[in-house]
Amino acid sequence: MMNVMNGVNEVNLWSAATAVDQGNPVESGVETTYALEAKSVFKTYASDQGPIQAVAGVSLQVGAGEYVALVGPSGSGKTTLLSMLAALLQPTSGQILLDGQDLVKMNDRRRVALRREKIGFTFQANNLIPYLTAVENVELMLRLNGRLDQAGKQRARELLARLGLGERMNSLPSQMSGGQQQRVAIARALIHNPSLVLADEPTASLDTGRAYQVVETFAELIHEQKHAGIMVTHDLRMCEFVDRVLQMQDGKLVRVDTGSVEIRQLISGGRHP
C-alpha cells in the first residue's frame, strides 16, 4: 500500500488491496479469468511543450459482476483511460484484454464490432439518438447486433419498465427529463448483454436524488446480470454503490478503496488523492 502512495504504480497494488480486503482468488492460487484486464497501459500525447503522459502504466482487472468507480481530479487521466478501455482510443503501449481478446492488436473494423457486441456505454450528455423513441433507442443495440426478435423487444420493454420508464417507452428524448434520458441510456448499455459496461459521469446532469437513483439501479443491474462495470465520476457520493474505487492522479492509479468501510470513509471524508 505504501508503494501506491509513493507513486509506484503497479497492478499488484490493486490486486493486493483486493486480496487483503476481499480474499481475491488470485491470492488463494485459483485461476481467475477477468472480464477486463489492463496491463501497463500508457498513453502519451505529443505537444509543443514536449510529450504529455496522460496515462502512465495503469494496470487493473475487473471481474464479471463487479462495479468499479474511477475517480480523480480533473486532468488525472480517468477519461483517457476510460476511452482506451472502450476501444475508442489506442494506447501508446500496454495491453487491454476484454474477454481475453487484446483490443490493442485489433484493427479499426474489429474494434467497432467489439464496441457493438461486447461494450455498453452511457455518456455525460447527448446519450440518446434524438429521432428514436426510448424503446427504439434501447432496441437499437439489438438491431445493430442482429438480435432484434420478439424476445429482444420484450426484454427491452421489461428493462425500461424496471427502470421506471413504463409510461415513457414511446417518448422521444426531447420529451423526457435528464434523469429519464440517463435511465434509457442505461437500458441501452445493458440490453445486448455486454461483457463490459462503461459510464462516463452518468450523474453529471442530474440532481442528487435522481443521481443516487440512477447509480443504484445501474449497480443493481450490473451485479445481477454479471457485467463488468466501470463508472467515471467526480462525485464521490456516487461511490456508495460500487465494489471498488480506483483513484487516479497524474495518469496513475494511486489508491484503491475496497470494502464498504473504506469506501464510506472515502465518501464521508471526501478523501481525494
Added chain:
Amino acid sequence: MNIFESVTISSYLAVKEIWRSRGRFFLVSLVIALITLLVLFIAALGEGLGNGNREYISRLNAQLIVYQAKSDLLIQASRLSRDRLNAIRRVEGVADAGMLGTANATLAVDGNLQPLKVALLGVEPGHTGEPPVIAGRQFSTANAREVIIDRNTALRSRLSVDDTLTLRVTQGTDDRFYDLRVVGVTSSQQYSLQPSIFTPFNNWDRVRPKSEAEVDVSNPVANVILVRLVDPAQVEAVSRRLVSQVNRIETATLSAAIEALPGYTAQQSTLNTQGGFSLFIGVLVIGGFFQIQILQKVAQIGVLKAIGVGNPLVAAAAVLQIVITTVVGVAIGSLLTFLFSLTFPPTIPIVFNGTTSTIAVAALLLIGPLGGLVSIRYAVRIEPLKALGLAS
C-alpha cells in the same frame, strides 16, 4: 454485420430521422422541387424554342438539303431554279428531290382572333417536302390553290379541313388577299418560330410576298432543294456527287442545316447555360443544407460510432437521406411542372420532350448525392471521442 443488415439498419436510421424531422426535410425537398421546376422549364423552353426553329426540317423525309453555293447554309439567302432541281434528280443515289420556297405571310382570321403570322412554305406535291397529313388529304395537283396547315396554325386560327382561309401578303406596294382552301392538317411543323402553311410550289410563287420587280412575273425560284436518298447511309458519297455534278450548289445534312439556322446555336447554348447554372445552384443548396445538418449532428454521430456503428453505415444513412430528399423534391417539382404545363396556351414555346425531361430529371437526381459529398465525407471523419467531448 453483412451487407443486407447494414442496408437495413442504415435505411432504418435514415427513414426514422426523416420521418421524425419531416418538416425540416420537406422544406429542403420543396427547395429542390422549385429548382426542378426551374430546370424543367428551362429545358422545355429550350426544346420549345429549338422546336420552333427546326421542327419542319427535323421532320423532313429527306437526308440532304441543297443550297445555292456560298449561301453559308442560310435558307433565306439561297436561290435555286428549276433546272437545278432536274439536274439533282438525275444524280445517282437520289431517290427524290423537291423544291422548298419559304416566305412569311399573315393569316386574316375571323372573329376576335388576332391576325396570325405564319411561315408560308411552298412544296412540290407528291415530292419530298410535302408534309403528310393527319386529317384531310394531300394536295390534288401541282397548281392547286390549296393549303395544308400545321396543327399549330389549326389551334391558333381555329381553321379545319374544308375551311377557306385568307392570306394577306404584300406584293409590290399593295396588300393583296388570297383565298385558299384548307385540304389537310399536318402535325406541328413550325418553321422560323412560326406556325406553318404549306401550299403547292407554283401556287406559293403566286401568293408569296414580292418586290415591285417580281410582281406579275412568273419565274419560280426556290430557296433550297430537299433531297431524299435511295440509301440514307450513303449521305457523304451522294453529297460529294451532287456538288461535283451540279453547278454552284452546296449541301448539308439535316442536322448541319439545323445548326446553321440563324440564332439557333446561340439560343440553345444560352438556355443550356441557364439550365447548367440552375443545377449548380441545386448542388450548392443541397450541399449547404446537409453540411449544416451534419454539423448539428456531430454529437449524435459520435454516439452512434461509439456504440459500434461503423463508418460505412453512417455514410450509407447519410447518402440515403440525401437520395430520399432529392427524389421527393424532384417528384414534387416534376408534378408541379406537369400541372403548370397544362395551363399554358399553345403560343408559349414550351415543349416537354421525353428525352430532354428525362436527362433533366436524371441530372437533378444526381445533384443530391453530388451536393452531399462534402457532408458525407465530414460525417465519416467525425471522431467519436471529440464528438462526445472525451478527447484530451
